[in-house]
Amino acid sequence: MSDLHSHHDHSGAAEAVLAEELVLGHNSHIAVHASSFFIPAGKVTTVIGPNGSGKSTLLHAIAGLISPLSGSLRVLDAQPQTRREHISYVLQNTTVPVGTPITVAETVMMGRYPGLGLMRRPSKLDRARVSEAMEKLRITDLAKRHLGELSGGQRQRVYVAQGIAQDHDLLLLDEPLTGLDIGSAQTIDEIIHQEPEGGCTVILTTHDLDEARASDFVVLLAGRVIAAGPPAAVLTNEHLLTAYGLGGLHRSEDAEPTTDHHHHDHSDHDHQHGH
Numbered sequence: 001m002s003d004l005h006s007h008h009d010h011s012g013a014a015e016a017v018l019a020e021e022l023v024l025g026h027n028s029h030i031a032v033h034a035s036s037f038f039i040p041a042g043k044v045t046t047v048i049g050p051n052g053s054g055k056s057t058l059l060h061a062i063a064g065l066i067s068p069l070s071g072s073l074r075v076l077d078a079q080p081q082t083r084r085e086h087i088s089y090v091l092q093n094t095t096v097p098v099g100t101p102i103t104v105a106e107t108v109m110m111g112r113y114p115g116l117g118l119m120r121r122p123s124k125l126d127r128a129r130v131s132e133a134m135e136k137l138r139i140t141d142l143a144k145r146h147l148g149e150l151s152g153g154q155r156q157r158v159y160v161a162q163g164i165a166q167d168h169d170l171l172l173l174d175e176p177l178t179g180l181d182i183g184s185a186q187t188i189d190e191i192i193h194q195e196p197e198g199g200c201t202v203i204l205t206t207h208d209l210d211e212a213r214a215s216d217f218v219v220l221l222a223g224r225v226i227a228a229g230p231p232a233a234v235l236t237n238e239h240l241l242t243a244y245g246l247g248g249l250h251r252s253e254d255a256e257p258t259t260d261h262h263h264h265d266h267s268d269h270d271h272q273h274g275h
């Protein structure tokens with residue numbers, strides 16, 4: 001792993017995330033039952049699974065925002081909470097109240113000041129990182145618009161720009177491609193796959209099997225980790241049936257795709273699977 005990030009001090013561990021008998025939940029409600037797995041450093045990993053299967057919860061835990069109920073979780077070779085300044089986290093469905101007086105450029109700039117707001121004067125480097133990120137996400141022309149005046153997809157691009165403008169060794173993206181048009185999804189997809197060139201680890205959640213197949217590593221969730229490993233080993237019919245249940249999915253290489261309906265998750269059918 002090349003080391004362009006000088007603050008990158010986790011001594012070259014091969015794993016960005018190491019979980020042993022990890023249990024996650026909200027209060028006493030368990031979202032992820034005891035699971036042991038790792039996520040490789042310097043690669044793109046997708047986390048895939050039905051609605052309510054624990055994907056966002058896992059990302060929260062990796063970001064150090066919630067603590068495990070039991071078991072252990074190591075991120076960049078340390079406790080997740082101690083690694084926050086190395087982690088850039090783009091949340092799922094972030095909404096802003098209408099009338100929020102912050103502009104696109106200011107929002108992206110906030111990535112340069114994690115947790116501090118716009119308290120100090122931006123440096124040359126700050127400005128360079130921000131315009132670079134806005135160029136990459138093709139939102140430069142939106143720079144002066146207020147966040148509340150954007151479409152959902154435009155706003156999502158702004159948040160991804162904020163995420164990549166922030167210094168990081170680990171980039172966490174919760175459904176960054178959901179709801180985007182083809183061009184925007186492709187742009188973000190390219191950015192995601194460029195990140196490892198600088199030594200960064202990317203972990204994203206998705207509902208898109210093709211996206212998972214195109215990544216280096218996959219974690220399949222359904223209330224616990226069903227499988228974790230290279231796409232071909234994880235996205236097997238057997239594992240997908242375990243995670244999604246019968247009748248929901250077909251794979252193109254299967255002989256008899258009898259129905260052509262894509263799997264649409266029934267929302268809020270909490271994870272009855274995989275126990």
Ligand SMILES: Nc1ncnc2c1ncn2[C@@H]1O[C@H](COP(=O)(O)OP(=O)(O)OP(=O)(O)O)[C@@H](O)[C@H]1O
Nearest residue numbers: 026029031050051052053054055056057058270271
């Ligand atoms: N803040 C919360 N308080 C209590 N329970 C929660 C909270 N957030 C999530 N849960 C529950 O934890 C479980 C996992 O939710 P999570 O958001 O991690 O699922 P997900 O895989 O990200 O789903 P989706 O595909 O819909 O984004 C669900 O049963 C959910 O209802």
Ligand SMILES: [Mg+2]
Nearest residue numbers: 055056057092
């Ligand atoms: Mg989620």
